[in-house]
Amino acid sequence: MLTVGTFFLLFEKARTFFAASQALGTGYDSNISSHKNPDPSVYEVNPSKGWKDEATIIFKDAMPLILALSLQYALTASSILFVGHIGNAEVGAVSLANMTATITGYCIYQGFSTALDTLCPQAYGSGKKLLVGLHLQRMSMILLLLTIPIGVLWFNFTAIFLRMLPDSEHDVAVLAGLYLKIVFAGAPGYALFEAGKRFFQAQGLFTPILLVLVICASVNAFLSWLFVWKLNWGFVGAPISVSIAMDLLPILLALYVYLFRGSECWVPISKNIWKGWGPMFRLAIPSWLMVEAEFATWEVMTLSASYLGTRSLAAQSGLTTVTCFAFYVGFSVSVASGTRVAQLIGAGILESVQTATRVAFCAAACAGLFNFVVIMGLRGVLPALFTSDIDVRNLTFTTLPMIAVLSTLDPIVACLTGILRAIGRPALGTSVQIPVYYALAIPLALVMAFRLHWGLLGQWGGLLIGQSLVIVIESGLLWYMLDWDKAAEDAYQRNYSV
Numbered sequence: 001m002l003t004v005g006t007f008f009l010l011f012e013k014a015r016t017f018f019a020a021s022q023a024l025g026t027g028y029d030s031n032i033s034s035h036k037n038p039d040p041s042v043y044e045v046n047p048s049k050g051w052k053d054e055a056t057i058i059f060k061d062a063m064p065l066i067l068a069l070s071l072q073y074a075l076t077a078s079s080i081l082f083v084g085h086i087g088n089a090e091v092g093a094v095s096l097a098n099m100t101a102t103i104t105g106y107c108i109y110q111g112f113s114t115a116l117d118t119l120c121p122q123a124y125g126s127g128k129k130l131l132v133g134l135h136l137q138r139m140s141m142i143l144l145l146l147t148i149p150i151g152v153l154w155f156n157f158t159a160i161f162l163r164m165l166p167d168s169e170h171d172v173a174v175l176a177g178l179y180l181k182i183v184f185a186g187a188p189g190y191a192l193f194e195a196g197k198r199f200f201q202a203q204g205l206f207t208p209i210l211l212v213l214v215i216c217a218s219v220n221a222f223l224s225w226l227f228v229w230k231l232n233w234g235f236v237g238a239p240i241s242v243s244i245a246m247d248l249l250p251i252l253l254a255l256y257v258y259l260f261r262g263s264e265c266w267v268p269i270s271k272n273i274w275k276g277w278g279p280m281f282r283l284a285i286p287s288w289l290m291v292e293a294e295f296a297t298w299e300v301m302t303l304s305a306s307y308l309g310t311r312s313l314a315a316q317s318g319l320t321t322v323t324c325f326a327f328y329v330g331f332s333v334s335v336a337s338g339t340r341v342a343q344l345i346g347a348g349i350l351e352s353v354q355t356a357t358r359v360a361f362c363a364a365a366c367a368g369l370f371n372f373v374v375i376m377g378l379r380g381v382l383p384a385l386f387t388s389d390i391d392v393r394n395l396t397f398t399t400l401p402m403i404a405v406l407s408t409l410d411p412i413v414a415c416l417t418g419i420l421r422a423i424g425r426p427a428l429g430t431s432v433q434i435p436v437y438y439a440l441a442i443p444l445a446l447v448m449a450f451r452l453h454w455g456l457l458g459q460w461g462g463l464l465i466g467q468s469l470v471i472v473i474e475s476g477l478l479w480y481m482l483d484w485d486k487a488a489e490d491a492y493q494r495n496y497s498v
Helices: 002-012 017-024 028-033 051-077 079-083 088-113 115-125 129-155 157-164 167-202 207-230 234-259 277-308 310-347 350-377 382-386 390-422 426-451 455-481 484-496
Strands: none
Touching (some): 051 088, 051 207, 051 234, 051 310, 079 088, 079 207, 079 234, 088 115, 088 129, 088 234, 088 277, 115 129, 115 167, 115 390, 129 277, 167 207, 167 310, 207 234, 277 310, 310 350, 310 382, 310 455, 310 484, 350 390, 382 390, 390 426, 390 455, 426 455
């Protein structure tokens, strides 16, 4: 609980809060629930002068996010590198534990926190800066409460692993369960960081997130070396170092607010933290389902690849890694553009909203083209980074063009999802993506891989078809159903009916 206490205490003591509160003049409760101020000077975003302005804003915000998200992914995945010299059982245990932690924990935190991608930028854009802090506090409490059942599950996963895995993998099951028990110490920090990240993004502060992750990734690397190798703690040293690094994440975010910028959006903790959870859950649950479904899709593909043989499974591991890093390029553009759109909707500047949306799709297309060029350009290099086996290299080389095409479309899907979150309609994306992926893409991928004997090309081809269909359906829904005036009115209701 030290992480939680430190997180809130540092925010509570933010030096500029009282000046901001006095300037608003009406006190905490009345400020949050007051009627819309017609004076445009209260808005925290300005209308753009055109495409160039919007493109500059999105590019400036997306670049640090690409690096930040890659570092966050590496933070939890780095344990494999440090335990790799110990033995195969330890490597398998870390992989299994990370997959389990992602699906049963990290995905929940990420999915629920995306509700703040709607609420916080809209509140900030409308000039309701203190509401941004209140949204953060509410989501933080929700995530911390969700941590309780997650902890109960993780502490009992050893028995589940023992039942799932064959007797020959007994050591893997025990070690994976031990990893989950230890790494749970970092779960509250991870949860608070996911919420705190949105607090920064809503204010257009993207670089601090990168700085915090650079520090924590460096700390994790040093501690992993110290615990696993230097002090000879072995396997347990890896989850201990990851836990410390994850708990450090929200503390450093809070320190940044206290020392530098962002404190004007913080409010004192009060009983209001327990109110207004209904609208938050209505946004959070469909977003969580969409995130969970996407991660589960990759896991289904990995598990099914194991039935194609050891060579295919080894190639799949490298292909998935390439896909993940390519995904972060498009997802970063999605977050940056979605935040901008939500801010403009909150401010009611609808002309700029439409410009920002068009620029967002162009930026997503450019991100997709970038992914394609990089993957195809490094096609001869990437296979050697993952394996020394010639057969696995050849299979990876053969499948990479399919990955390149898939990674070209992925940023567009991410952009569509980001726009839906920005206007407060994540349920629309969930209602499209879950049926398409699970009723069409995955079954088709399995048929193409096993019945048609296309192997990994068939697997990724099925996902490519599903992704293409998602783009067509969601683009059509946005084109024919989107009402910007209604989106602005909904944002007004969220910001002024708290």
